[in-house]
Structure formats: C-alpha cells, structure tokens
Amino acid sequence: MDEGINEVFAADEEGVRDGAGRRPITLADVAREARVGESTVSRVLRSHGSFSEKTRARVEAAVARLGYVPNRIAGTLASTGSRLIGIVIPSLTNIVFPDLLRGATAALEQEGFQSVIAVTDYDQDREEAVVGSLLSWRPAGLIVTGLEHNPGTRRRLLASGVRVAELLDTDGPGLDIVVGYSNRAAGEASARHLAGRGYRRIGYIGHDLTKDRRAAKRYAGFRDALGEAGLALVGEERVASPSSVEAGRHGLESLLARVPDLDAAYFSNDDMALGGYFHCLAHGLAVPERLALFGYNGLDVGRLMPQPLATIRTPRVEAGATAARLLCAGGPAAVVDLGFELIEGATA
Amino acid sequence: MDEGINEVFAADEEGVRDGAGRRPITLADVAREARVGESTVSRVLRSHGSFSEKTRARVEAAVARLGYVPNRIAGTLASTGSRLIGIVIPSLTNIVFPDLLRGATAALEQEGFQSVIAVTDYDQDREEAVVGSLLSWRPAGLIVTGLEHNPGTRRRLLASGVRVAELLDTDGPGLDIVVGYSNRAAGEASARHLAGRGYRRIGYIGHDLTKDRRAAKRYAGFRDALGEAGLALVGEERVASPSSVEAGRHGLESLLARVPDLDAAYFSNDDMALGGYFHCLAHGLAVPERLALFGYNGLDVGRLMPQPLATIRTPRVEAGATAARLLCAGGPAAVVDLGFELIEGATA
DNA sequence: ATCCGGATTGGCAGCGCTGCCAAATCGATG
DNA sequence: CATCGATTTGGCAGCGCTGCCAATCCGGAT
Structure with missing residues (x-):
C-alpha cells in the first residue's frame, strides 16, 4: 500500500x-x-x-x-530559546560538586531542561575556555561556581546576555543570580566555636588556596574571628595538591611535627579532616582531648565516624536545585543566602 | 565608514x-x-x-x-556528524561515577568532543528515557554503564545506529564497544583471598542488588568461589538503600547482632566497608584479628585509613578515558578488559 | 441551503551554519 | 603579454525543525 x-x-x-x-x-x-x-x-x-x-x-x-x-539540534535552531543549561564546576574529585550537579540536574529535568557540564580543574583560564565553549551551544542559562572569574570570563558572560547563576559563595558582588552561603561567615563560626570551647593552640591544615577561593575566604574568616577572640593561629600547613584525605593526613602529621603542642586543627574541608582523624587514630592521639578536629562541608562520612566530626554542613544539593529553578523561572537578579549549619559533633 | x-x-x-x-x-x-x-x-x-x-x-x-x-547548534545541524558524546551513569552519589566522567570528559575534550551527561538513579526505565533524550541530540556516540538494559533501551540504541560503549562490566555480551573488567572475577578473587587467609565464618554486607547488577555479579562470584573453597556465607545483610558509609556501618552492626562469631565481612564496596570499619572502631573490635574487612573499588580513602583497607582497585578513570578514545577513533566493536588489582591492605 | 466562528491543518520561510562548486586571483612561465 | 595550474574566495542550497499565516473543515444558527 x-x-x-x-x-x-x-x-x-x-x-x-x-x-x-x-x-x-x-x-x-x-x-x-x-x-x-x-x-x-x-x-x-x-x-x-x-x-x-x-x-x-x-x-x-x-x-x-x-x-x-x-532532532533537537534542528528543533533548537529553529525555535528561539534553547532548553539547555550549562554547568561549570571546578572539580569532579570532591564530592561536593557532584552534589551540586545532582541538585541542579534533578530540578532542571523537572523543568524540561537538559544540562551540559564542564570542569575547570580550579583553573580560571580553563574556566574562560569552557564558558566560551558552553556559550556556543546557546544555552538558556549558565551555572558557574564561585564569584571569582577572570576578566575574559566576565566579559563573555556579560556580553552573551545569558542568565548566570553563581554558586556556593555570597561573599562578594555577583553578576546576576547568586545562590549559596558565606564562606567567610562559616570560617568565623568555626573559629568562634573552637575558641568558645577553650582551645588555644589552634592550627590550620589546608590545600591550595590560590585556586580554591572559597577555601581562602573561610581561612580569612577563621583567622579574623580568631583574632577577635584574642587568639592567633599557632601554625599552618598548606599542601600544594588539591584537597584530599591523603593531604589532610599528611598535612596534620607535618604540622604536628613542627607544632607538637597543638590542641585543635581546623581543616579546609571534611576530606582533609577525615585524613587528620585517621592520623590521630593511627598514632593514638585522643580526639578531642589531645587534639580537636574541625572540618567543613558536613559530608555523610563525617557523621558516621566513631566520633562524629565537628563541621559545618553546607546545602550543596539545595544550592544546585535553587539555582536551576531560578534560572528557569527567569526572574530578576537576586542573591539567595541558604545559610549553613554548624554541627558540633564530637571531635571538637 | x-x-x-x-x-x-x-x-x-x-x-x-x-x-x-x-x-x-x-x-x-x-x-x-x-x-x-x-x-x-x-x-x-x-x-x-x-x-x-x-x-x-x-x-x-x-x-x-x-x-x-x-553557534554550534547551527554548525552541528549543517555539518554531518556531531561532536557530542552522551554519557549515562546510574548515580552521582558514589564517587566511582564522577571518576568515570573525569576520565571520559578529559579524553573527549582532547579529541574536540563535548559530553552531555545523564543520570539514571539505577533505574532501567529512567535509563531508557535518558537514552532517548540523549539520542535526540544526535550524538556521535553514547557511553552507558553496565551491560544490562531493558529491551526498549537496547532497541533504541541499536536502531539509532550510534556507536555505544558499555562500561565497568565485561560479564556478558555487549552491544558494541565494552570497556571494563569482570565483576564476577573480582568477587571470586575476594573470596579466594579471604579463604586463603584462613577466614571461615564469612558474611556479606551489601546494598540493593536488584538495581546494582554489577554488585550482584560480584556477590555471585564471591559466593561461588567460597563454595569451591568448601565454604559458605554464614550470614548476609542487605540494606534496601543505595550503598553508603551509613549503610555499611549499620549493616555490619545488624549482621553481627545476628551472627556474633563472624570472622570476616565482605562489603559490596569501599564506602560500605568504611562504614564497617567505623563500626569496629567504635565498638573496639580488633581488625583484622577479631573481624576482617574487605571492600571493592580501591578508593583513596581506604588507602589512608589507619589500617589500609583490603579491597580491589578498579580502573575507573582509565575505563572512561579508554571508552571515549575508542568511540572517537571509530574502530570496530571490541571488548577491552582492563582488569583489576587486589590490594591486600591490612584489614583482612 | 447559506453563513459564521472556532478548531484544525498545511505550506513555506527562515534559524545560522557548512559543503560544494564555480569564479576570481595570483605567480610563474613561454 | 597571454597562458596555465594552484590557491583563494564567494554564492548558495540545504541540514531538520518551528512559527506564522492562510486555507480548510466542522457544526450549529439563520
């Protein structure tokens, strides 16, 4: 027929x-x-x-x-706006960014959007490159991490006219939509907590702060609040590598070698802190009597340690979801502070 | 002018x-x-x-x-083949899949391809849906996880004529390109290792095996090899949730309540095993003297524990990268077994 | 039977780019 | 100064779809 x-x-x-x-x-x-x-x-x-x-x-x-x-390629070309959102994250190694992706993609999917993901490895030049690459797909919006971008990236973002959401940081001026929390305040809260608990010989173990600007802000907030409490860091150890359990473990070991009478360690995040905890376990250092530990992020693993990790829980999944919804909704520029929660735990 | x-x-x-x-x-x-x-x-x-x-x-x-x-939308429509590769993973919660993404996107970028990612939450129906969605972008290739797909997914994949790489499993027939290792063999190797070390009262702590088919294959291999050694599982605990540190910790606790004289625990993966380790630490169970622990994946965290975790290291990043390169190269269908490595550690 | 308004339908011009082909240009040569 | 091959360039027809508009259809009212 x-x-x-x-x-x-x-x-x-x-x-x-x-x-x-x-x-x-x-x-x-x-x-x-x-x-x-x-x-x-x-x-x-x-x-x-x-x-x-x-x-x-x-x-x-x-x-x-x-x-x-x-064929959505053809469909998108023919219709005016695309149903694509680009997501730029610094790393896939640290679970916080997959968390963010999870929140964002779930919300996006619900709104009928597709996400395209790019990773910068904490490198601002790579960020500029991947932003350019994502923009060439004519996305309806872009989700990027942090507020610090090099001038080229800012120019491209602005010139494109595309809606942008900057995530996980509210300490500074944003381009358009900002969803997150204050890393500075988190650092301050951590310092006040340790100082309030009576710790006096406090050290810092962190990773490369020149690349991870949010960790740098927490560090600055921590130092400042410590100062306000009449204290100062008695030592710090910065490993050149990205944050990891290994860096935390070795970082604490090095720091203790130099500053044996440390009574509390503030880590740049939970992975680092977990490494520090492992060091203490391995060397029979009583936590928190001999040494207190404090992290950042509030990962599940910290909650499950024999002694729950003292840390700050950050709403990462929610941040991704909120940003996605705001982008889809197309409202005005806005700053959404989701706050954070200090978890007392048992290590500090 | x-x-x-x-x-x-x-x-x-x-x-x-x-x-x-x-x-x-x-x-x-x-x-x-x-x-x-x-x-x-x-x-x-x-x-x-x-x-x-x-x-x-x-x-x-x-x-x-x-x-x-x-405008790449227009460029792609006008030219014949797209420079897009779709990647389908079951979860973003377990770090193994971001690892896979990392390997794949790095290799893809080098070849000038862009990746689009979709997550199935270990649900075959969702897999079918996201495969359909990805195919509508007319990708040059698709990377999916595992060999098990429902009939609709297989049909779509085949009918599309798009190259497909199936990852992280070589136990069964593939559609086109297969890159991974034998989960069954990994389970067998684990069993032989424990049996060889003299453990006799061995238990299994796992997550939902109906959804995670690769974990099910490891379980099957483990059981079978145990049988060949004249042993049998003396108890097992399956939590209904996805794998997590928490599930591992509580799973081991429950199992020990039922089978107090367990001498070794085989976990469905390292996250679960870490939870088990925490349980032992919290309850003063000597590892491995009182209870041996064995995981799967070879995560960094396991290596950094006070006692390195006995586990099997799987080449996840390499699998992603290899699959990406093979897809771009456009060679014939092939099965690439990357193997795995048993890490003796100190917990078994 | 005729007319009317709303529901339904088809035709076709783009969307911005690439691929093909013909035209133009150049430089060296006879 | 004409000629020829190689290099460089521009024009234009699609790629597969959507959005607009005009055409057609339908059922009830006149």
Whole structure:
C-alpha cells in the first residue's frame, strides 16, 4: 500500500547496527507516513497548538512504526530559546560538586531542561575556555561556581546576555543570580566555636588556596574571628595538591611535627579532616582531648565516624536545585543566602 | 565608514546585561565586518580549507571586534556528524561515577568532543528515557554503564545506529564497544583471598542488588568461589538503600547482632566497608584479628585509613578515558578488559 | 441551503551554519 | 603579454525543525 514504511531501513537491509547507508528518519518522513503536514506532526509531538484526537493517533502510530526520534539540534535552531543549561564546576574529585550537579540536574529535568557540564580543574583560564565553549551551544542559562572569574570570563558572560547563576559563595558582588552561603561567615563560626570551647593552640591544615577561593575566604574568616577572640593561629600547613584525605593526613602529621603542642586543627574541608582523624587514630592521639578536629562541608562520612566530626554542613544539593529553578523561572537578579549549619559533633 | 560595528549592540545602548533587544551576532555579521564571504569566515574559524594570512587576520579582528561566538547548534545541524558524546551513569552519589566522567570528559575534550551527561538513579526505565533524550541530540556516540538494559533501551540504541560503549562490566555480551573488567572475577578473587587467609565464618554486607547488577555479579562470584573453597556465607545483610558509609556501618552492626562469631565481612564496596570499619572502631573490635574487612573499588580513602583497607582497585578513570578514545577513533566493536588489582591492605 | 466562528491543518520561510562548486586571483612561465 | 595550474574566495542550497499565516473543515444558527 504505502511506501513510507519501506523507507525505514532504506538502502540497508543488513539489520542491526551499522546504519552506515541508512538515511535518518526525519519529521518529513513521519508526516508522509501519517499523511499529514509537517507542522501537524510538530504540533502533536510537542503537544502544542491544537489538533484532533484522530490526528494524534495517526501521528503517534507513524512515529512508532518508523522509530522516529526528533532532532533537537534542528528543533533548537529553529525555535528561539534553547532548553539547555550549562554547568561549570571546578572539580569532579570532591564530592561536593557532584552534589551540586545532582541538585541542579534533578530540578532542571523537572523543568524540561537538559544540562551540559564542564570542569575547570580550579583553573580560571580553563574556566574562560569552557564558558566560551558552553556559550556556543546557546544555552538558556549558565551555572558557574564561585564569584571569582577572570576578566575574559566576565566579559563573555556579560556580553552573551545569558542568565548566570553563581554558586556556593555570597561573599562578594555577583553578576546576576547568586545562590549559596558565606564562606567567610562559616570560617568565623568555626573559629568562634573552637575558641568558645577553650582551645588555644589552634592550627590550620589546608590545600591550595590560590585556586580554591572559597577555601581562602573561610581561612580569612577563621583567622579574623580568631583574632577577635584574642587568639592567633599557632601554625599552618598548606599542601600544594588539591584537597584530599591523603593531604589532610599528611598535612596534620607535618604540622604536628613542627607544632607538637597543638590542641585543635581546623581543616579546609571534611576530606582533609577525615585524613587528620585517621592520623590521630593511627598514632593514638585522643580526639578531642589531645587534639580537636574541625572540618567543613558536613559530608555523610563525617557523621558516621566513631566520633562524629565537628563541621559545618553546607546545602550543596539545595544550592544546585535553587539555582536551576531560578534560572528557569527567569526572574530578576537576586542573591539567595541558604545559610549553613554548624554541627558540633564530637571531635571538637 | 562602515556600519558593521554599530550593529554589535544594535537597538540596545544600555550596556551590560539584559540583551533583550540585542540581535545576536552571526557569522554573516562577521563576514560583513571583515568584508569577506561567509564561507571564508567559516573556513578561518575552523582552520579548515585554505585562506591567506591576510584574510585570517581580518576575520579574527572582526570576530574580536564584534565579540562573535559561533553557534554550534547551527554548525552541528549543517555539518554531518556531531561532536557530542552522551554519557549515562546510574548515580552521582558514589564517587566511582564522577571518576568515570573525569576520565571520559578529559579524553573527549582532547579529541574536540563535548559530553552531555545523564543520570539514571539505577533505574532501567529512567535509563531508557535518558537514552532517548540523549539520542535526540544526535550524538556521535553514547557511553552507558553496565551491560544490562531493558529491551526498549537496547532497541533504541541499536536502531539509532550510534556507536555505544558499555562500561565497568565485561560479564556478558555487549552491544558494541565494552570497556571494563569482570565483576564476577573480582568477587571470586575476594573470596579466594579471604579463604586463603584462613577466614571461615564469612558474611556479606551489601546494598540493593536488584538495581546494582554489577554488585550482584560480584556477590555471585564471591559466593561461588567460597563454595569451591568448601565454604559458605554464614550470614548476609542487605540494606534496601543505595550503598553508603551509613549503610555499611549499620549493616555490619545488624549482621553481627545476628551472627556474633563472624570472622570476616565482605562489603559490596569501599564506602560500605568504611562504614564497617567505623563500626569496629567504635565498638573496639580488633581488625583484622577479631573481624576482617574487605571492600571493592580501591578508593583513596581506604588507602589512608589507619589500617589500609583490603579491597580491589578498579580502573575507573582509565575505563572512561579508554571508552571515549575508542568511540572517537571509530574502530570496530571490541571488548577491552582492563582488569583489576587486589590490594591486600591490612584489614583482612 | 447559506453563513459564521472556532478548531484544525498545511505550506513555506527562515534559524545560522557548512559543503560544494564555480569564479576570481595570483605567480610563474613561454 | 597571454597562458596555465594552484590557491583563494564567494554564492548558495540545504541540514531538520518551528512559527506564522492562510486555507480548510466542522457544526450549529439563520
């Protein structure tokens, strides 16, 4: 009867895989198969505009028969706005960024958006490059991490006219939407907590602060609040590598070698603190009697340690989700401070 | 002189942000500004075909002056193959999948490809949906996790004619490219190791095996190899939740309540094992004398514990990178077994 | 039977770019 | 100064879809 269906595997009878010679099926093929116009097929597939029930059935039957998959590349080009959101994160090694992704992609999906992800390795030049690369997909919005960007990145972001959400930091001016919490205040809160508990010989173990600006802000806040309490860091150890359990363990070891009478250690994050805890366990240092430990992020693992880690819980998943929703909603520029929660734990 | 440059912020003098009225800059604008043809601009920007040095300079100047960002949506539609690879992973909560992403995106970027990521939450129906969604971007290839897919997913994958790489499992037939290692063999090796060390009352602590098929294969291999050694599991605990430190800690606690004389615990992965280790620490159970622990994945954290975790290191980053390279290379279907490495550690 | 308003439908011009092909240009040669 | 091959360039037809607009259809009112 109809030749349409024979076109499915046009010029390629060899079945599975190797569609080399197979012409891809387009909306026009579906229209021909269903004996309706192209725009009708388009309307039915997007449930947009009006069409009769009978037409819907015919189109859907044709789609099923041909195994048609709409081409979103073409769809996006033809329509005005894209349904894409670009997400730029510094790292995939630290679980906080997958957390952020998780919140964002879940919310995005609900709104019918797709996300494209790029990783900068904490390098601002790479950030500029990946922002350029993401912008070339003409996204409806961009989610980036932190407020610090090099001038090229800022220029591109601004010039593109694309909505931008900056995440996980509220200490400074934002470009558009800002969702997060104050890293500075988190550092301060940590210092006040340790000082209030009576610790006096406090040290810092951190990773590369020139790249991780948020960790640098926590460090600054911590130092300042310590100063206000009449205290000062009695020692610090910065490892050159990214944060890790290993860096925390070795960092604490080095610091203790130099400052044996340390009574509390503030770590740049929970991974580092976990490493420090392992060092204490391995060397029989009583926590927190001999040495108190304080982290940052509030990872699950800290809660499950024999002694729950004293730390600050940050709403990472929520930040991703909130940013995604705000971008989709298209409201005005805004700063959303989600706050953080100090967890007393048992290590400090 | 030339009106081109005045078009940059056409109809919008108010500067920064809110490009509402601003007409996006297209390749045609650049061509006009540089006083060359569109195809010349296209050639220069892609360094493809031939053009004089003088022309290159003029085009680049025009691009810089206008702040032009190529539109890859249009570029992809116009050219034949896309430079997109879709990546489907079950979860972002477990660090192994970000590891895989890391390897894949790094390799992909080097080859000039962009990746689009989707998460299934270990749900085969969601996998089918996200595969469909990714296919609508007409990717050059797809990276999926595992070999088990529901019939709809397989059909879509096959029908699309797109290259597919299935990762982290070699125990079964693949669709096209397969990169990973045998989970079954990993389970067997773990069992042989424990049996060889003289452990006799061995238990299993795992998460939801109906969803995580690879963990199920390790479990099966473990049981079988135990059987060959004349042993059997003396108890097992399956938590309904996804794997986590918490699940491991509570799982071991429950199991020990039921089987107090357990002498070794095999966990579905390192996160679970870490939880188990914490339980032992918290309750003063000597490891490995009173209870031996064995994990899976070879996470960094296991290596840094006071006693390094006995586990199996899996090449996750390498698997991602290898799959990406094979997809880009476009060679024939293949199975690449990257193997795994048993780490003796000190907990078993 | 005729007319009317709303529901439904099809045609077609782009979206911004690439790929093809023909035209123009250049430089060296006869 | 004409000629020829190689290099460089521009024009334009799509890629597959959406959005607009005009055409058609339908059922009830006149």
